[in-house]
Amino acid sequence: MTKNQDPYSGGLFRTLTHEFDDIRPYYDSEIPAAMQRIAASTSFPLLASYVYPGQPLEDVRRRIAAYPDIKSFQHETMSLVNEQIVQRSISTFSCEGLKQLSPQEQYLYVSNHRDIMLDASLLEYWLDKNGFDTTEITFGANLMINQLVIDIGKSNKMFRVERPGGSIRDFYERSCHLSRYIRHAIKEKKQSVWIAQRNGRTKNGMDLTDQGIIKMFCMSEPMDKLKAIADLNVVPVSVSYEWEPCDVLKTLELYESQFTKYTKKPGEDLNSILTGIMQQKGRVHFEICKPITEAELRNFADMTNHDYYQAVSRLIDKRIVKAYRLFPNNYIAYDLRYGCSRFSDRYTQEEKDRFVGYLRRLDRYDTCDVEQLTDIFLGIYANPIVNKTKQNDRADSSCL
Numbered sequence: 264m265t266k267n268q269d270p271y272s273g274g275l276f277r278t279l280t281h282e283f284d285d286i287r288p289y290y291d292s293e294i295p296a297a298m299q300r301i302a303a304s305t306s307f308p309l310l311a312s313y314v315y316p317g318q319p320l321e322d323v324r325r326r327i328a329a330y331p332d333i334k335s336f337q338h339e340t341m342s343l344v345n346e347q348i349v350q351r352s353i354s355t356f357s358c359e360g361l362k363q364l365s366p367q368e369q370y371l372y373v374s375n376h377r378d379i380m381l382d383a384s385l386l387e388y389w390l391d392k393n394g395f396d397t398t399e400i401t402f403g404a405n406l407m408i409n410q411l412v413i414d415i416g417k418s419n420k421m422f423r424v425e426r427p428g429g430s431i432r433d434f435y436e437r438s439c440h441l442s443r444y445i446r447h448a449i450k451e452k453k454q455s456v457w458i459a460q461r462n463g464r465t466k467n468g469m470d471l472t473d474q475g476i477i478k479m480f481c482m483s484e485p486m487d488k489l490k491a492i493a494d495l496n497v498v499p500v501s502v503s504y505e506w507e508p509c510d511v512l513k514t515l516e517l518y519e520s521q522f523t524k525y526t527k528k529p530g531e532d533l534n535s536i537l538t539g540i541m542q543q544k545g546r547v548h549f550e551i552c553k554p555i556t557e558a559e560l561r562n563f564a565d566m567t568n569h570d571y572y573q574a575v576s577r578l579i580d581k582r583i584v585k586a587y588r589l590f591p592n593n594y595i596a597y598d599l600r601y602g603c604s605r606f607s608d609r610y611t612q613e614e615k616d617r618f619v620g621y622l623r624r625l626d627r628y629d630t631c632d633v634e635q636l637t638d639i640f641l642g643i644y645a646n647p648i649v650n651k652t653k654q655n656d657r658a659d660s661s662c663l
Contacts, residue, residue, distance in 0.1 A: 283444050286423040288399060291332040297414040298336065302328040304411045314343050336418050337387070337397055345388035348381065348540055353547050354505075358389045360551030360586075364498065366395045369455045370554065371445065371480075374500035375470035375583050376459035378508040378539040379406070379532065383457045386500065386549060387419075398455040399448050403463075406532055420454070427462065442482035449495055460499075460579060466513045467639075468646030470501075470583050472576040474569075481572070488571050489560045499552040499579045501586035505545030507643055509538050511624065514640045518631055550586035555579065584654045587647050592618055596644030606648075 289297055301307065302324045311323040330336045349356045364370065374382055387397045402421035407413050422444065425437045448454045461473040477492070484491035507513070512535060519525055555578060563574045591614045594606035599619075625636045 283422075283440075283447065286440070286444060288420045288422050289333070289417040294330060294332050294336065294418060297418050298328050298330045300410060301414050301418075306411055314340060314347060316347075333418060333420060337420075338391060341384075341419060342388060342391060345384055348385070349388075352540070352542060353544050355546045356385070357547070358386075358549040358551070360553075361389070361393055361395070363553065364395075364551065369449045369453055369496060370398075370498045371449060371495040372398060372455065372457045372498050372500050372551075373460050373472070373476070373579055374457060375502060375587070376461060376464045377502060377504055379464065379536050381508065381539055382459070382502050385547070386457065386502075389549060396455065398457045399452075400457045401459065405527075406536075408533060412533075422448075438479045439482045442479050445480065446483045446495065457500075460583065464513075466517055466643070468507070468643040469650055470580070470587065470647070471650075472579045472583075474572040474576040477572040477575045478568075481568075488568060489557065489564060492555065492575060493557040493560055497555040497579070499555070499582035499586075501550040501552060501583040501588075503548045503550075503588040503590070503647075505547070505590040505592060506543055506621075508542055508544060509535050510640065510643055512538060513643060514625070514636055515628070515631075517639045518636055521635075545592075546590060548588040550588070552582035552586050555582075581654060584647075584650050587651065589647060589651075591615075592644050593647055595619075596641045597648045600638065600641040600645045 304310075307324065307327075308320055311318070311320055311327075315323045327336075327340065330340075372386065374386070376382055383398075383400045387400070390397055397420060399420040399422055401424045402416045404423055404425050407416070407423065424441060425434075427434055445456050445458070448456050458476070460476065461471065462475075465471075480495060480497075481488050481491040484494065516525055555575070559578060560575070563571050566574060589609075591610035594609035595615050595618045598604055598606055622637065622640065625633055625640060628636060
């Protein structure tokens with residue numbers, strides 16, 4: 264591929280990626296039709312009023328329908344979507360660490376996962392604002408609930424990922440397929456990729472990388488586990504929200520999961536997406552961590568495959584947990600949950616009163632054990648401190 268050749272124009276990659284037609288994002292050649300469908304959607308007036316408040320509906324409709332390619336759609340409309348989210352629901356948005364990366368390189372961003380949409384969307388916004396190309400993004404098949412969502416997702420470089428299920432053989436084959444596509448996107452299409460560190464969002468506040476994700480990365484380079492990871496340029500990303508998106512919804516899910524296998528209700532994913540967008544999130548911080556280097560991976564060269572996957576997972580966790588930014592809410596929740604004042608110097612009485620007032624909204628769920636709900640809720644905010652403490656303890660013991 265020449266330096267300026269567009270990987271989304273079809274042509275060259277239509278042949279090369281034929282095996283990935285079931286999961287890939289749209290080509291640029293497919294964007295005009297997708298934009299026409301989006302503009303004609305019955306939900307378009309509501310979307311337009313959020314992204315382009317005060318502008319005539321038909322003007323917005325014509326603008327969207329005229330986009331010729333992915334870059335135009337992302338750089339203009341999706342940038343505005345994120346600006347509206349920041350203006351309406353985030354008091355301070357910050358991102359650090361991007362200067363250690365190069366706009367000319369491709370990376371596999373492995374992020375902790377707190378919100379269905381915003382973890383990736385806000386990172387794309389920051390990349391675009393700072394002269395980096397946006398990444399391709401994993402897109403859970405469970406989220407492909409209608410044509411509008413599919414069109415918006417695949418026009419944002421999102422590619423389909425199946426959830427675990429079915430036979431072991433089917434899951435293995437899907438994982439191999441996904442692994443080949445991720446490597447193809449980075450090495451051949453020259454596109455960075457975003458993926459969560461685990462399947463689904465972290466519900467309890469404990470950010471831990473699923474070693475099955477590392478195993479999946481290696482499936483497309485099975486003969487050399489070090490090269491398999493080193494070639495992907497893994498960059499851990501740590502995202503921290505002052506007010507956890509969907510905190511009450513996560514609390515209710517964890518509560519119900521204590522008694523029975525949790526089954527999502529119709530429309531639940533869409534409700535979580537909308538709640539995450541609209542809920543006030545206070546301060547939000549992204550930390551682009553130091554990339555995982557080949558030199559670091561060589562320390563694990565003599566390990567079995569299982570131990571290697573675990574070691575790489577822990578290396579990513581170490582970066583993410585260390586970079587996670589704690590806010591007063593985390594310290595307040597810890598002290599409330601454990602009945603202590605260990606971190607009382609990290610928050611004011613006003614901040615504590617505000618948090619306790621917010622906590623009282625759980626009282627409305629009086630058909631549940633509110634005491635258990637409260638403990639689960641506090642855990643969501645307190646567990647990042649627990650996670651950091653565990654990591655520090657492991658670091659201390661390794662130095663003995």
